[in-house]
Amino acid sequence: MNYHEISHFSHQHKLKYEYTEFPFKCDGCKEVGIGSLFKCSTCDYDLHTHCALPSTSICHLFYTKCSFQFLPRPPGNTPRYCNACEKDVTGFVYHCNSCGFDLHPCCAKLPMMLDDGEVKLYLYRKVSAPCHRCGRKGRSWSYRSSCKKYNLHVACVKEMLVESWHGYLWRGNSRKLETRIPSLKYTLQTYPHKSKGKKVQKCCEMAGLAVQFIISAVLGDPTTLIAGVIGMLMSK
Structure with missing residues (x-):
């Protein structure tokens, strides 16, 4: 199914599907993105498609005993990192409660x-x-x-x-990067x-x-x- 406009729990306005060749910072996972995204033109709120349309839970071939649940924020109060890219997790995340592993949404959906x-x-x-x-x-x-x-x-x-x-x-509140x-x-x-x-x-x-x-x-x-x-x- 194709989604051109969606409502999202993380934002008060509807988000529309767009495509950009300019880098953006996803307001969900806090990671950089480019290409397809869902955007609020009123607030300039951006989400990766993986963050805008997440799965409630996922499994991954690299962690066959794990069940990853989608969370809007990292669990607990200690710093966490993504087991795929080793970078900090500061926003949306897939988390396995049994083993404690974490994956950024985009890392979790990396093609094999x-x-x-x-x-x-x-x-x-x-x-x-x-x-x-x-x-x-x-x-x-x-x-x-x-x-x-x-x-x-x-x-x-x-x-x-x-x-x-x-x-x-960043140029003021426009959040447009200087170049591509x-x-x-x-x-x-x-x-x-x-x-x-x-x-x-x-x-x-x-x-x-x-x-x-x-x-x-x-x-x-x-x-x-x-x-x-x-x-x-x-x-x-």
Whole structure:
């Protein structure tokens, strides 16, 4: 079913479905988003689609013994973090009462596979190969290509975005960021290549496309590539 206008427990006005190529801060989970959202034009109140239309409870393949319940705020009084991306949980959350695990709504709904016909990326709870961003193994959930050449932590993707947007100012109450998604040039680790020329160029293009897909998923819109904004990540 398609929802174009909804009522939400967290807000007094109705929210309308919109699509934006500008980053926004979700007023539900407090995480950054882009693409599809539900918005109140009166108050400029924004929600990821995952936060606007949450499931009451979910299960996850990585935690087969857990049952995650949707909560409007983190339980208890101690700081909590998302088990997928390792970032703080400060708003809407999926929480498992029995084990104490927490997931941001967008992290909970990350696709197990991203596929554009050329690149297939699979979500893993832990990967033994080093991340192309931080060079470390393990850590948070990771997306890894089927060819096993590209591996990127979900946590590192979020750090890339935070670093790129650092210093961007909110303009008064309009809450519009100064610019669109910034360039992510030089954000990936550079590894020596045995091949040269076109093979290296193709490798960089594929790595850039992989990052593009992962960013789209992490920001809450895995079904749509924000091609005009985060395309050509590695080429300029």
